[in-house]
Amino acid sequence: MYLVTAQEMRDLESYTINQLGIPGHVLMESAGRAVVDQIVKRFPNPKRVVVLAGTGNNGGDGFVVARWLAFRGWEVDLWLIGSAVKLTSDAKLYYHACEQLLSIHHAEKESEASLQAHLMMCDVIVDAMLGIGYSGMLREPFTSIVQWINQHAESYIFAVDMPTGVEADKGHVFPVALRVDETITFNCPKWGHYLLPGSKYCGKLKVVDIGITPAGHTKALTPNARLNDPNDWNMYLGGRKQWAHKGTYGHVLIIGGAKGTLGAVAMAGEAAYRMGSGLVTLTVPESQHEALAAKVTQEMIWSWPGKDHFLPEIAEELKTAFQRYDAVVCGPGLGRFPGEVRFIKEILQTVKRPLVLDADALNILAEHPHLMQFRANDCPTILTPHPGEMARLLRITTEEVERKRAAVALQLAYQTRSVVILKGRYTIIAFPDGKRVVNTTGSPALAKAGSGDILSGIIGSLLAQEIPVESAIQIAVYIHGRLGEEVDAHSALYRDLLDHIASIRQLLEPTNSPGN
Numbered sequence: 117m118y119l120v121t122a123q124e125m126r127d128l129e130s131y132t133i134n135q136l137g138i139p140g141h142v143l144m145e146s147a148g149r150a151v152v153d154q155i156v157k158r159f160p161n162p163k164r165v166v167v168l169a170g171t172g173n174n175g176g177d178g179f180v181v182a183r184w185l186a187f188r189g190w191e192v193d194l195w196l197i198g199s200a201v202k203l204t205s206d207a208k209l210y211y212h213a214c215e216q217l218l219s220i221h222h223a224e225k226e227s228e229a230s231l232q233a234h235l236m237m238c239d240v241i242v243d244a245m246l247g248i249g250y251s252g253m254l255r256e257p258f259t260s261i262v263q264w265i266n267q268h269a270e271s272y273i274f275a276v277d278m279p280t281g282v283e284a285d286k287g288h289v290f291p292v293a294l295r296v297d298e299t300i301t302f303n304c305p306k307w308g309h310y311l312l313p314g315s316k317y318c319g320k321l322k323v324v325d326i327g328i329t330p331a332g333h334t335k336a337l338t339p340n341a342r343l344n345d346p347n348d349w350n351m352y353l354g355g356r357k358q359w360a361h362k363g364t365y366g367h368v369l370i371i372g373g374a375k376g377t378l379g380a381v382a383m384a385g386e387a388a389y390r391m392g393s394g395l396v397t398l399t400v401p402e403s404q405h406e407a408l409a410a411k412v413t414q415e416m417i418w419s420w421p422g423k424d425h426f427l428p429e430i431a432e433e434l435k436t437a438f439q440r441y442d443a444v445v446c447g448p449g450l451g452r453f454p455g456e457v458r459f460i461k462e463i464l465q466t467v468k469r470p471l472v473l474d475a476d477a478l479n480i481l482a483e484h485p486h487l488m489q490f491r492a493n494d495c496p497t498i499l500t501p502h503p504g505e506m507a508r509l510l511r512i513t514t515e516e517v518e519r520k521r522a523a524v525a526l527q528l529a530y531q532t533r534s535v536v537i538l539k540g541r542y543t544i545i546a547f548p549d550g551k552r553v554v555n556t557t558g559s560p561a562l563a564k565a566g567s568g569d570i571l572s573g574i575i576g577s578l579l580a581q582e583i584p585v586e587s588a589i590q591i592a593v594y595i596h597g598r599l600g601e602e603v604d605a606h607s608a609l610y611r612d613l614l615d616h617i618a619s620i621r622q623l624l625e626p627t628n629s630p631g632n
């Protein structure tokens with residue numbers, strides 16, 4: 117499913133109106149009806165509702181909702197927020213229809229106390245004040261109404277398209293936005309539904325089709341952002357081939373595991389096996405070999421020259437040894453050590469297969485950005501920063517990263533010619549060709565040490581299985597998020613997460629795919 121900006125949505129709407137000849141008011145009627153369908157799904161028996169309508173087309177949808185809820189026996193209090201002379205032409209049409217059926221309250225003419233009394237007495241509030249047309253600093257009277265509802269209202273709140281105060285493109289909130297239970301949006305989700313802080317205000321998001329030309333239907337109107345959708349990649353999750361041998365599903369190499377952080381490589385390795393790899397090798401400095409051997413069973417261990425840390429020089433025979441691996445993950449538990457810059461440079465140059473850089477490998481890169489020049493253009497590189505690592509990579513604050521997640525992910529992808537996975541609630545995957553994918557799976561169960569290592573292992577595994585890079589990454593991020601949804605948010609350990617890989621993978625496999 118595509119993810120759009122307000123302008124992309126407006127372009128699709130005007131194509132539908134101007135090229136296909138579907139009048140705007142027909143779209144508005146469909147939008148309002150679709151919202152009513154969702155409302156009555158949640159509340160099958162008529163209730164008391166306050167519909168708050170602005171003067172733009174979002175308000176127009178609100179008039180349609182008010183009319184249909186009244187037909188369905190709901191007790192409707194309809195409030196116009198703003199001056200009737202400012203109504204758009206489509207909104208005016210439905211405003212007049214409502215005038216015949218209901219008495220419309222005008223917030224301009226009535227006291228705040230009167231609106232507040234209505235809001236206190238209703239079961240449901242429909243927010244049709246502002247939608248994708250809102251931008252800048254939220255003005256009065258919206259600010260006061262929103263603040264009051266957020267503080268006092270106990271009713272169930274539906275937002276039409278966007279909660280009032282959430283900006284559609286960047287998810288900005290200046291200074292307040294309405295905190296709603298459900299947002300019903302049209303045709304495509306908007307960026308603001310998934311970016312902070314806006315995403316925190318949207319509640320449950322429902323996307324409904326109202327007959328606007330689908331995004332991507334015409335080349336000129338194809339957005340370059342999507343939600344991570346299994347239909348785009350589940351063809352790569354077939355059953356295991358009957359005649360497979362352990363080499364069939366790739367050999368992953370995981371480099372890391374300094375003293376005290378050996379668990380990181382062990383977890384990444386276990387995740388890679390669980391995701392289907394046939395062979396997994398862990399590389400640690402010589403002094404850690406024994407400790408790691410006591411920890412892992414199925415993984416092979418490649419002792420790296422160097423006592424307490426990796427020696428930076430890679431001898432020719434080691435360079436040759438690298439060619440055995442189908443994908444390489446460098447970083448889990450790597451630590452910082454003398455010669456680290458040389459070491460990362462050698463890895464970037466030597467590894468010709470897909471290379472995932474995680475954790476301290478990213479921190480080293482952040483301090484020495486020139487290192488990326490040693491990576492050949494045709495060798496895929498994947499960077500997996502959490503917001504703190506991203507801040508170091510771009511030399512900005514973590515707050516700025518969180519405020520501009522979509523933009524900074526793309527900036528780093530362009531700068532490094534790498535695929536960037538900016539982790540967190542709604543992980544953003546940015547590709548160096550400008551495409552972006554937003555992942556919606558995940559849970560706070562993943563906010564625990566080790567879950568990043570599991571993600572690296574899963575990515576490495578899928579890359580080694582020679583699934584195309586774009587798909588492998590989307591599969592990994594999606595499945596990793598789903599693992600978090602299957603376990604208890606507080607108590608889950610990494611093994612609990614890994615235990616669900618099999619069932620989630622099976623659910624995602626296309627039906628009737630026995631392998632061959």
Ligand SMILES: NC(=O)C1=CN([C@@H]2O[C@H](COP(=O)(O)OP(=O)(O)OC[C@H]3O[C@@H](n4cnc5c(N)ncnc54)[C@H](O)[C@@H]3O)[C@@H](O)[C@H]2O)[C@@H](O)CC1
Pocket residue numbers: 125126129143144147170171172173174175176177204245246247248249250251252253254255256258276277278302328
């Ligand atoms: N584009 C589409 O695909 C469709 C859109 N429809 C609806 O139309 C909406 C978009 O309509 P509009 O473009 O008229 O925009 P909106 O109705 O979302 O917003 C426009 C209004 O917001 C006010 N406004 C803007 N910034 C403000 C601020 N900082 N403080 C206070 N007020 C501010 C403007 O003065 C104007 O009255 C969508 O959200 C959706 O609900 C549907 O009717 C049908 C299809």
Ligand SMILES: Nc1ncnc2c1ncn2[C@@H]1O[C@H](COP(=O)(O)OP(=O)(O)O)[C@@H](O)[C@H]1O
Pocket residue numbers: 475501502539540541542543557558559560561562563564565566567568569571596600
């Ligand atoms: N609240 C959350 N909701 C969804 N996913 C989360 C949440 N918190 C963390 N995650 C995910 O968990 C992983 C944590 O990675 P990272 O911070 O690198 O952890 P580690 O310290 O284990 O390496 C990321 O994939 C991130 O997207």
Ligand SMILES: [K+]
Pocket residue numbers: 174243244245246247275276277278279280
């Ligand atoms: K709204």
